[in-house]
Structure formats: structure tokens, C-alpha cells
Amino acid sequence: EAQVTQNPRYLITVTGKKLTVTCSQNMNHEYMSWYRQDPGLGLRQIYYSMNVEVTDKGDVPEGYKVSRKEKRNFPLILESPSPNQTSLYFCASSLFRAQPQHFGDGTRLSIL
Amino acid sequence: DQQVKQNSPSLSVQEGRISILNCDYTNSMFDYFLWYKKYPAEGPTFLISISSIKDKNEDGRFTVFLNKSAKHLSLHIVPSQPGDSAVYFCAAEPTGGGNKLTFGTGTQLKVEL
Numbered sequence: 001e002a003q004v005t006q007n008p009r010y011l012i013t014v015t016g017k018k019l020t021v022t023c024s025q026n027m028n029h030e031y032m033s034w035y036r037q038d039p040g041l042g043l044r045q046i047y048y049s050m051n052v053e054v055t056d057k058g059d060v061p062e063g064y065k066v067s068r069k070e071k072r073n074f075p076l077i078l079e080s081p082s083p084n085q086t087s088l089y090f091c092a093s094s095l096f097r098a099q100p101q102h103f104g105d106g107t108r109l110s111i112l
Numbered sequence: 113d114q115q116v117k118q119n120s121p122s123l124s125v126q127e128g129r130i131s132i133l134n135c136d137y138t139n140s141m142f143d144y145f146l147w148y149k150k151y152p153a154e155g156p157t158f159l160i161s162i163s164s165i166k167d168k169n170e171d172g173r174f175t176v177f178l179n180k181s182a183k184h185l186s187l188h189i190v191p192s193q194p195g196d197s198a199v200y201f202c203a204a205e206p207t208g209g210g211n212k213l214t215f216g217t218g219t220q221l222k223v224e225l
Contacts, residue, residue: 031211042217103155
């Protein structure tokens with residue numbers, strides 16, 4: 001089954017404790033992205049990647065890092081999480097640009 | 113600066129009637145537009161898209177209209193069904209923008225019996 005898989009689905013942690021949210025897709029897609037969803041703000045793009053080793057900033061990249069060492073994986077790293085990063089996060093992938101993105105089911109992060 | 117705007121946070125429609133969801137954008141570099149549907153506790157799912165070289169795209173009950181001069185797009189759902197109740201997001205991608213996608217804030221559609 002074609003899918004984008006995120007882990008964990010839920011995480012409660014404390015300020016400053018490094019965490020990684022993994023994202024994996026099995027569709028051989030070139031493009032991958034991370035978004036956060038906050039009430040009243042919709043989805044905002046954090047980072048995106050057009051290919052292995054090619055990443056670029058979205059609209060809200062501050063406080064986040066990403067890497068794309070393999071085509072299928074695109075982890076999101078919070079080196080020193082803060083409470084304002086409490087949010088619902090989505091990973092997505094698409095074959096090329098101007099193609100619909102397939103989304104994972106989301107990761108709810110709570111930073112205390 | 114919100115480049116993609118959905119000015120109606122919510123919309124209520126009777127089953128069988130037409131639902132019209134609106135979206136405005138400000139960036140003239142956007143050339144590909146999409147609508148996504150989202151249920152609670154799930155990721156957004158793609159609904160329909162339109163390229164800027166077209167002004168209409170149809171897929172079953174869903175039609176997207178694009179008015180480039182007004183920088184406006186709309187999603188029509190006919191007939192509306194209770195299962196269409198969800199949050200709808202419009203999104204736009206710029207020419208040469210890689211995979212940079214900008215979303216609106218969403219419209220909660222409720223289809224009532």
C-alpha cells in the first residue's frame with residue numbers, strides 16, 4: 001500500500017530535549033516536505049526536499065533541521081525544542097513538483 | 113503576510129445542495145493550485161487540482177474554477193453529501209518553486225441532513 005509513515009504519532013516531552021520525528025515513504029517520490037498545523041493558521045511548510053541531499057527552507061524553518069540522506073526518508077529534527085513548537089506535524093511526498101502531495105497521518109508534539 | 117486566504121472559516125450546507133468554497137491568493141507567481149480535504153486525526157488528502165493554463169477542472173462531483181485576473185479560485189461540490197463534512201484547504205505552488213506549497217487557513221464544511 002502506498003503510504004507516508006510518520007513516527008511517533010504522539011509525543012510529550014520537555015523543553016530542550018532533542019527529538020526526531022521520522023518520515024518514510026514507499027512510493028519512490030522525489031519530493032518530500034514537512035508542515036505544521038496550528039489553529040487559525042492552516043498548514044505552514046517548514047522544510048522541503050527536491051531530492052537526496054537537496055533541501056530548502058519553507059515558511060517557518062526556525063528551530064528545525066532536516067536531512068535527506070536516502071530517497072525514502074526525511075526526518076525532522078528539533079535540536080532544542082521549545083513550547084512554541086507544540087503543534088501537529090505532517091510529512092508529505094510527491095513524485096515531482098506540480099503533483100499532488102501524499103500526507104502522513106500526523107505527529108502531535110507537546111513541548112512542556 | 114498570508115498569500116493564500118480562505119476568508120470563510122466555516123460553511124454549512126444542506127445535503128443535496130451545492131457547496132462553494134472560496135480561496136484568494138496574492139502571489140502572481142503561483143501556477144498550480146490544489147484542494148485538500150482533511151478529517152480529524154488524519155492527514156490531508158488530495159481532492160482536485162488545476163494548472164494556471166486552465167480555468168476549470170472537473171472530477172465527478174468536484175469542480176475547481178480559477179479566475180487568474182481576480183486571483184481567485186473556488187471549489188464546487190454538487191451534490192453535497194454528509195461524508196463531505198471536513199476541513200478543506202486550498203494550496204498554491206509557484207513557478208520554479210521546487211516543492212514550496214502555501215496553504216490557506218481552511219474552511220470547515222458541514223453538510224446537514
